[in-house]
Every structure is written in structure tokens, then in C-alpha cells.
Amino acid sequence: MLDAKELVDTKNSTQAKKIFGDREVYEQELERIFGRCWLFLAHECQLEKTGDFVTTTMAEDPIIVTRHKDGSLQAFINSCTHRGNKVCTAETGNSKSFVCNYHGWVFATDGSLVDVPLKERCYHGDIDQSQLGLPKVRVESYRGFVFGCFDDNAPSLEEYLGDWGWYLDTWMVGAGEGMELVGPAMKSTLQCNWKVPAENFVGDAYHVGWTHAAALEVLGGELAGLAGNSAEMPYDDLGIQVTTRHGHGFGVIHHAASSIHAKREAYDKYLQASIPKVAENLGQARADLFDGHWNCTTFPNCSFLYGTNIFKIWHPRGPNEIEVWSYVLVHKDMDEAAKKEVVKQAVRSFGTAGTLESDDGDNMVNATTANKGAKARKNRMSSTMAQGHEGPHPVYPGIVGSSFIGETSYRGFYRFYQEVMAAQSWDDIRENNDSWDDIFDNKDYWKNKLAGDQ
Numbered sequence: 001m002l003d004a005k006e007l008v009d010t011k012n013s014t015q016a017k018k019i020f021g022d023r024e025v026y027e028q029e030l031e032r033i034f035g036r037c038w039l040f041l042a043h044e045c046q047l048e049k050t051g052d053f054v055t056t057t058m059a060e061d062p063i064i065v066t067r068h069k070d071g072s073l074q075a076f077i078n079s080c081t082h083r084g085n086k087v088c089t090a091e092t093g094n095s096k097s098f099v100c101n102y103h104g105w106v107f108a109t110d111g112s113l114v115d116v117p118l119k120e121r122c123y124h125g126d127i128d129q130s131q132l133g134l135p136k137v138r139v140e141s142y143r144g145f146v147f148g149c150f151d152d153n154a155p156s157l158e159e160y161l162g163d164w165g166w167y168l169d170t171w172m173v174g175a176g177e178g179m180e181l182v183g184p185a186m187k188s189t190l191q192c193n194w195k196v197p198a199e200n201f202v203g204d205a206y207h208v209g210w211t212h213a214a215a216l217e218v219l220g221g222e223l224a225g226l227a228g229n230s231a232e233m234p235y236d237d238l239g240i241q242v243t244t245r246h247g248h249g250f251g252v253i254h255h256a257a258s259s260i261h262a263k264r265e266a267y268d269k270y271l272q273a274s275i276p277k278v279a280e281n282l283g284q285a286r287a288d289l290f291d292g293h294w295n296c297t298t299f300p301n302c303s304f305l306y307g308t309n310i311f312k313i314w315h316p317r318g319p320n321e322i323e324v325w326s327y328v329l330v331h332k333d334m335d336e337a338a339k340k341e342v343v344k345q346a347v348r349s350f351g352t353a354g355t356l357e358s359d360d361g362d363n364m365v366n367a368t369t370a371n372k373g374a375k376a377r378k379n380r381m382s383s384t385m386a387q388g389h390e391g392p393h394p395v396y397p398g399i400v401g402s403s404f405i406g407e408t409s410y411r412g413f414y415r416f417y418q419e420v421m422a423a424q425s426w427d428d429i430r431e432n433n434d435s436w437d438d439i440f441d442n443k444d445y446w447k448n449k450l451a452g453d454q
């Protein structure tokens with residue numbers, strides 16, 4: 001078994017470089033991270049009617065998600081209990097049942113086995129269909145976003161999200177209607193480890209002015225001022241970075257939802273008109289976050305940019321490969337003009353061929369391949385930026401870092417990564433709940449900062 005404390009040193013905020021390419025690490029991640037955590041499956045807008053289904057994967061396990069005839073959401077493994085064939089090969093659709101292409105076994109929309117061809121003649125009636133349904137996966141929905149979990153001992157989805165749900169509600173509840181996904185997903189493959197983009201989205205605003213310098217200037221939004229790491233940007237006052245229990249996290253640039261793009265008139269109008277309603281629904285703190293630009297990861301592999309409104313799943317396909325599924329996020333109550341504007345600009349920036357997407361892709365691949373060699377993989381990388389300049393905040397839940405550029409949420413992501421990789425079961429993780437923030441040892445940081453002492 002791997003030593004999780006060697007993989008991640010939470011005190012000194014370093015990680016072994018081999019976490020990006022090692023097969024043994026990856027196999028343990030499949031069991032302990034993807035086998036235990038809640039993973040994004042679909043949005044309820046894709047599953048409105050009885051019989052609606054989507055297929056996806058939880059890490060490398062193929063999954064069917066359905067709206068069953070009793071109205072419930074169901075999820076099960078898309079691998080036939082006869083000889084293992086994939087039962088459903090469509091990406092999405094509506095069906096009363098799923099018929100396996102190999103020998104014709106028929107499964108209902110709750111995964112149960114309802115028919116077996118030639119049952120009497122060939123099995124002589126000796127087959128127990130009740131034991132041969134497709135293996136079920138726990139499925140729960142948060143504000144319309146549907147997640148699945150393989151582990152019966154895991155907490156509920158709501159508990160798993162914890163304080164992160166407080167932030168998500170800013171736009172998942174928002175002005176009242178919340179958000180949905182526009183699909184089908186744009187899909188591409190990238191030769192990188194799944195954690196490279198997951199950590200990038202959880203907390204890397206540092207790269208924006210450098211990696212994306214040219215794109216920011218071309219797009220001409222407010223953040224063009226970040227291009228080349230301009231000294232004039234007042235970094236400390238622009239936003240914050242947050243990590244919450246279970247490795248979720250984000251960075252926000254306040255009042256900057258549209259700042260990558262020069263013109264988003266219809267969308268900006270929607271956001272500004274909605275802020276009073278958000279304040280009424282959720283209070284002023286979240287109304288103030290509503291028109292921000294957020295970079296986020298829900299642990300482990302569901303990342304999104306609220307403001308640019310791209311929503312991504314990094315599906316692992318081995319230690320050195322991912323499939324990227326990208327949807328566009330839209331507020332349900334936006335008018336068509338605003339939706340069109342958002343979709344166009346999200347695709348242009350972070351779709352498969354988006355300008356900023358291509359910038360990132362190069363780094364994702366190179367950060368993976370540069371750590372595979374016999375020497376490089378024995379070394380370590382650091383995530384120490386602004387360590388100590390963070391702590392519990394009087395308004396915002398979780399651990400809050402002083403600027404939107406920092407590595408607070410990297411540290412939270414890898415703190416939980418280490419915890420899950422080391423734990424024998426969720427019972428071990430629950431035991432750590434009271435001390436999850438021990439590594440963020442500057443408990444009075446915000447008290448002092450807000451009092452003007454720092």
C-alpha cells in the first residue's frame with residue numbers, strides 16, 4: 001500500500017511528482033477516491049421525462065442514469081451481468097428498457113433484469129433474474145445537479161458538499177430558478193493526469209495573467225489588465241480563495257463575471273437585475289458573489305468557471321489520459337439573448353477548440369509528461385503560495401485565503417486527497433472532521449486583517 005503522507009506533505013505543502021503518472025497511485029485513486037466520493041453524473045434537465053437516460057462514466061466505470069417510471073433517479077453500471085457487454089451504447093435518449101446487443105437480455109430503467117431470451121428452453125427455468133440486475137449506484141441530486149457514489153458508507157451528497165453547498169447556492173439557487181447545463185457535452189481527450197486540470201480549476205488564478213496573456217488581450221475584457229502579470233492590478237482587493245471540507249474549493253474575482261470577454265451586454269443586464277433577488281433569497285454576502293468570476297472544483301473531478309459558465313468533468317482514462325466533457329452553464333431564467341451570448345462565449349473560450357482551452361491544454365500535458373521519467377518522478381512540487389495568509393472568516397465558510405491568487409484551495413484539495421488515499425473507510429475520514437483545518441494554522445488571520453493589524 002502506498003504511503004499517502006509521502007505522496008502529500010500537508011505541513012510543507014509539497015506533493016510527490018509521481019502522483020501525476022504512477023500506475024500504482026492511479027489504481028489506488030480508482031479504489032479510494034473515485035470508489036468513495038460523490039461524482040457528477042448529469043443535470044436533471046437531461047432527465048425530465050420517464051424513460052429519459054444519459055450514459056456517462058464514474059472514473060472508468062460506465063454508468064447509465066435514468067428517470068424511472070416511479071419518478072426516481074436511478075444509476076447503475078452499464079455492463080451486462082451475462083457476459084459483460086455494454087448494455088447501452090447511446091449517449092442519451094428515452095427508452096422503456098435497455099436490450100443488450102450481445103444475447104438480448106432486457107433491463108428495466110431501474111437496472112432490474114426483466115427478460116432473458118429462451119429462458120425456459122436453454123436455462124431450463126433455472127435462472128434467478130432477481131440476482132442479475134445491473135449493479136446499482138447511489139444517486140442523489142443537489143439543486144438539480146445529479147451525483148453518484150459507489151460507497152454505501154459515504155455521507156449524503158449534501159453532507160459531502162458541506163460548506164461548499166453554501167457557495168454553490170449562490171448560483172444554484174441564485175435569483176430563484178438556479179442553473180442548468182446546455183449540452184450535449186463537447187468531448188475531447190488530453191494526454192494528462194486528471195489532477196492537473198482539477199487542481200488548476202480549484203485554485204490557480206496565478207497562471208491566468210501568464211498562460212492566457214495573449215488570449216486575455218485579444219478578448220479585450222477587464223482582465224486584459226492581468227496579461228503579463230501587470231503590476232497595476234490590486235491583487236489583494238480583487239477577490240478571495242476558499243477551501244472547504246472534503247477538498248472542494250474556488251477562487252473568486254469579485255464583480256468580474258464578464259471580465260474575460262469585452263462584450264456581454266445581455267448577460268450583464270441579467271446579472272445586475274438579479275442581484276437584489278439573490279440578496280433576498282440568500283443574503284448580501286452571496287449577492288456580492290453573484291456577479292463574480294469563479295474558478296472551482298468539486299472534489300475530485302468536477303470543475304467549472306462560473307461567470308465564463310463552462311462546466312467540465314475530467315474523466316480519468318488511465319494515469320496519463322483524460323476525457324474532457326464540457327457543458328455550458330446557463331441561468332434558467334435568463335432570456336434567450338443572454339443564453340445565446342453565454343453559450344457563444346463559453347464555447348469560444350473554453351470549448352474543445354477554445355482560445356483559453358488550448359493555452360491550458362499544453363500545460364496540462366507537459367505537467368504530466370515531465371514527471372514520468374525515472375529521476376523526475378522521485379522529486380517533489382510545491383503549493384506554498386500565501387501559506388499562513390488564510391484562515392476562518394467571519395462571513396465566508398471554510399478556510400479563506402487573502403487573495404484570489406494563492407494556493408489555499410490547492411492545499412485543501414491535496415489535504416483531502418491525502419486523507420482519502422490513507423483512509424481504510426469513510427469512518428476514518430469522519431473521525432478527522434473536527435481537525436480538518438489543522439494545517440491552516442493561522443486561526444486569527446482574518447480577525448487581525450479585518451482589524452487592520454496585518
Ligand code: FES
Nearest residue numbers: 080082083100103
Ligand atoms: S452479454 Fe449481455 S446478454 Fe449476453
Ligand SMILES: [Fe+2]
Nearest residue numbers: 211212356360
Ligand atoms: Fe487556464
